[in-house]
Amino acid sequence: MGNASHLRVAASNPAPERVPAGAERAGSLTGWGRVPVVSGYERRSEDLEAITRDVPLTRGLGRAYGDAALPAAPDRCIANSTLADRILRFDPGTGDIVAEAGVSLDLLYRTLLPRGWFTPVTPGTRFVTLGGMVASDVHGKNHHVDGCFGRHVTGLRLRVADGRIVTCSPTEHPDLFRATVGGMGLTGHILEVAFRLTRVPSPWIFQETQRLPDIDAFIEALKACAATWPMTMGWIDCLSKGRAMGRGVLFRGRWATAGEAPQAFPALGAPIPVPFTFPHGVLGRSTVRLFNEVYYRVPRPRAAVVHPKSFFYPLDVAGHWHRLYGPRGFTQYQCVLPASGGHGAARRFLEVVTRGSGASFLCVIKDCGAEGDGLLSFPKPGISIALDLAMRDDTQALVDQMNERVIAEGGRIYLAKDALTRPEHFRAMESRLDTFLDIRRTWDPQGRIRSAQSVRLFGW
Amino acid sequence: MALKVVVLGGTKGIGRALARQLAARGDQVHLLGRDAEELAKCAADLQARRPSPAPVGFTSCDLERPEGFAPALAAADAALGGFDTVVVTAGLFATQARLQSDREFTRRLLTVNFAHTVVFCEEVREYLLARGGGTLCVVSSVAGERGRKPVVLYGASKAGLSAYLEGLDHAFRGAGLRTICVKPGFVRTSMTDGLPEPPFAAEPEQVATTVVRAIDRGTPVVYAPPIWALVMMVIRLLPRAVMRRIGF
Numbered sequence: 001m002g003n004a005s006h007l008r009v010a011a012s013n014p015a016p017e018r019v020p021a022g023a024e025r026a027g028s029l030t031g032w033g034r035v036p037v038v039s040g041y042e043r044r045s046e047d048l049e050a051i052t053r054d055v056p057l058t059r060g061l062g063r064a065y066g067d068a069a070l071p072a073a074p075d076r077c078i079a080n081s082t083l084a085d086r087i088l089r090f091d092p093g094t095g096d097i098v099a100e101a102g103v104s105l106d107l108l109y110r111t112l113l114p115r116g117w118f119t120p121v122t123p124g125t126r127f128v129t130l131g132g133m134v135a136s137d138v139h140g141k142n143h144h145v146d147g148c149f150g151r152h153v154t155g156l157r158l159r160v161a162d163g164r165i166v167t168c169s170p171t172e173h174p175d176l177f178r179a180t181v182g183g184m185g186l187t188g189h190i191l192e193v194a195f196r197l198t199r200v201p202s203p204w205i206f207q208e209t210q211r212l213p214d215i216d217a218f219i220e221a222l223k224a225c226a227a228t229w230p231m232t233m234g235w236i237d238c239l240s241k242g243r244a245m246g247r248g249v250l251f252r253g254r255w256a257t258a259g260e261a262p263q264a265f266p267a268l269g270a271p272i273p274v275p276f277t278f279p280h281g282v283l284g285r286s287t288v289r290l291f292n293e294v295y296y297r298v299p300r301p302r303a304a305v306v307h308p309k310s311f312f313y314p315l316d317v318a319g320h321w322h323r324l325y326g327p328r329g330f331t332q333y334q335c336v337l338p339a340s341g342g343h344g345a346a347r348r349f350l351e352v353v354t355r356g357s358g359a360s361f362l363c364v365i366k367d368c369g370a371e372g373d374g375l376l377s378f379p380k381p382g383i384s385i386a387l388d389l390a391m392r393d394d395t396q397a398l399v400d401q402m403n404e405r406v407i408a409e410g411g412r413i414y415l416a417k418d419a420l421t422r423p424e425h426f427r428a429m430e431s432r433l434d435t436f437l438d439i440r441r442t443w444d445p446q447g448r449i450r451s452a453q454s455v456r457l458f459g460w
Numbered sequence: 461m462a463l464k465v466v467v468l469g470g471t472k473g474i475g476r477a478l479a480r481q482l483a484a485r486g487d488q489v490h491l492l493g494r495d496a497e498e499l500a501k502c503a504a505d506l507q508a509r510r511p512s513p514a515p516v517g518f519t520s521c522d523l524e525r526p527e528g529f530a531p532a533l534a535a536a537d538a539a540l541g542g543f544d545t546v547v548v549t550a551g552l553f554a555t556q557a558r559l560q561s562d563r564e565f566t567r568r569l570l571t572v573n574f575a576h577t578v579v580f581c582e583e584v585r586e587y588l589l590a591r592g593g594g595t596l597c598v599v600s601s602v603a604g605e606r607g608r609k610p611v612v613l614y615g616a617s618k619a620g621l622s623a624y625l626e627g628l629d630h631a632f633r634g635a636g637l638r639t640i641c642v643k644p645g646f647v648r649t650s651m652t653d654g655l656p657e658p659p660f661a662a663e664p665e666q667v668a669t670t671v672v673r674a675i676d677r678g679t680p681v682v683y684a685p686p687i688w689a690l691v692m693m694v695i696r697l698l699p700r701a702v703m704r705r706i707g708f
């Protein structure tokens with residue numbers, strides 16, 4: 001949306017007594033990583049249809065780390081979906097559900113898990129909206145079995161660029177559907193999502209853990225347990241070099257049977273907030289080294305029934321945990337290294353990471369299953385590695401080096417995390433990009449729907 | 461015991477959050493509101509949030525059309541098999557700047573927020589007293605505590621409402637009618653979207669939790685979030701000369 005249409009936003013604001021929706025309204029927006037910071041603000045209403053009429057983008061709970069849910073200058077006003085949070089239909093016989101895009105995973109967890117239903121796929125936080133889950137085509141610990149969220153979506157209601165509201169599904173406007181699943185909100189405003197929930201035998205998780213001495217052993221173990229466990233993931237130490245490179249802890253789990261699980265429903269509890277922004281550098285190399293050593297060595301039960309929150313959402317224990325990274329913020333980097341790249345791909349990638357001076361507090365490793373239908377959907381068969389990197393002067397250079405390694409391995413990065421990838425790097429990673437952009441152009445010839453990320457990576 | 465609650469204004473904002481909390485703990489809810497399509501969607505949402513499946517009913521009722529009040533309450537009575545609690549969160553809002561320049565909207569706002577809300581409450585009073593009592597919970601505002609520059613007109617409508625609710629509580633609590641006057645501060649809803657945010661801004665869910673507790677206990681006046689009780693105590697004590705000088 002250019003300057004002229006921006007003025008139209010101001011002119012058609014239905015509540016003229018308020019601060020006009022235009023340049024006058026102050027504010028700035030960031031993603032979860034708190035960098036970059038852009039000038040802009042969100043419009044909130046229960047009536048998502050009304051507020052998406054003339055804005056370039058809709059944002060949910062703002063958990064995308066980089067610039068995926070930020071307006072591209074000169075746009076400033078975007079819609080926020082979180083007040084549009086009604087469950088419109090739920091069939092307790094089949095688990096079929098239709099909900100507004102602002103419904104959060106947290107709500108579904110609190111409302112439907114006690115009744116034996118869970119989303120077929122969950123990312124590592126429950127503070128995401130359904131709209132965001134579709135736009136990022138999120139994956140979880142069960143990706144090697146159940147694929148991404150988009151695989152379970154049966155239909156979408158979308159406001160497209162020309163203002164029309166259309167429904168799409170794998171059979172209705174399949175091109176629009178494939179471009180929307182994983183399409184980072186760039187095909188239109190997602191208004192409603194239909195999908196099917198999964199029946200679970202209990203709300204508890206049976207978990208096993210295993211300590212592994214290096215990255216090669218880790219990947220062998222990850223692959224071995226993929227055959228028998230529906231959920232797997234691991235934490236690895238991204239500071240150790242040499243023989244111990246990529247040592248870590250592997251977690252594998254399944255829903256506990258009714259016989260194994262405690263009778264009580266796992267306590268809900270609210271997150272404990274990180275009360276203020278930590279000074280820059282608290283999560284530096286030495287603290288992370290200490291954490292890694294302790295986290296690797298700490299004794300943990302080899303097998304136990306655990307709380308679903310500690311299994312799926314360990315970071316949600318702390319509210320505003322991004323404040324730990326200080327005022328400069330942080331970026332998350334997540335890539336998938338394809339199985340076709342052969343055995344040493346993860347080790348070669350970690351060599352780039354450990355050579356750099358950045359210290360990753362969080363490093364999560366996971367094997368991915370088959371590629372989904374979404375045209376920009378992130379996972380493909382191989383190993384996914386996610387790192388948190390405190391923002392420093394050399395972070396851009398490190399991301400460039402990692403991207404070059406990923407391109408050489410035939411992998412790709414996850415747009416929901418990205419803030420720093422260069423357009424030429426993304427293009428080199430994504431063979432499906434032209435198909436995606438063609439569909440986007442068909443539905444939005446004037447390029448009205450756009451984000452800071454789309455302008456950075458695709459030019460519009 | 462599960463309550464049987466009629467909510468006027470449960471499709472948005474505080475009313476929506478409140479209806480959800482009541483439904484989630486198993487209370488029976490019947491929605492009243494202007495837009496039938498919105499009501500149907502909200503009723504479906506409440507139904508999905510209930511721990512045990514039971515249909516949630518709704519009836520059209522517009523605070524601008526008082527002739528519809530009695531039929532709407534009769535429909536709610538029929539749907540719920542009698543009700544014991546009524547919550548009113550509906551109302552109009554606009555900034556002082558807009559109201560000052562729009563006489564027609566000012567008239568509508570004063571009528572809806574005061575006169576028609578009172579008329580609705582009178583219908584409820586008669587109904588609940590005839591059943592031997594019950595709870596009437598109405599959302600007024602901290603804006604009605606004192607005449608203040610930023611809310612001259614809106615505040616006046618809420619001041620009248622608060623005075624009525626206090627009188628009602630004094631007159632009929634002995635007969636079993638518990639009247640609850642809710643006074644929220646700034647709440648982040650679509651009603652306040654785009655307004656500059658003052659201190660102690662709250663989420664509707666927070667306010668709803670406070671109100672549910674007040675309904676259970678029969679608290680006659682409740683500030684939400686509770687910090688506003690303290691703020692308004694100070695504001696009530698300020699001399700006029702001071703009030704005239706400050707912008708609050």
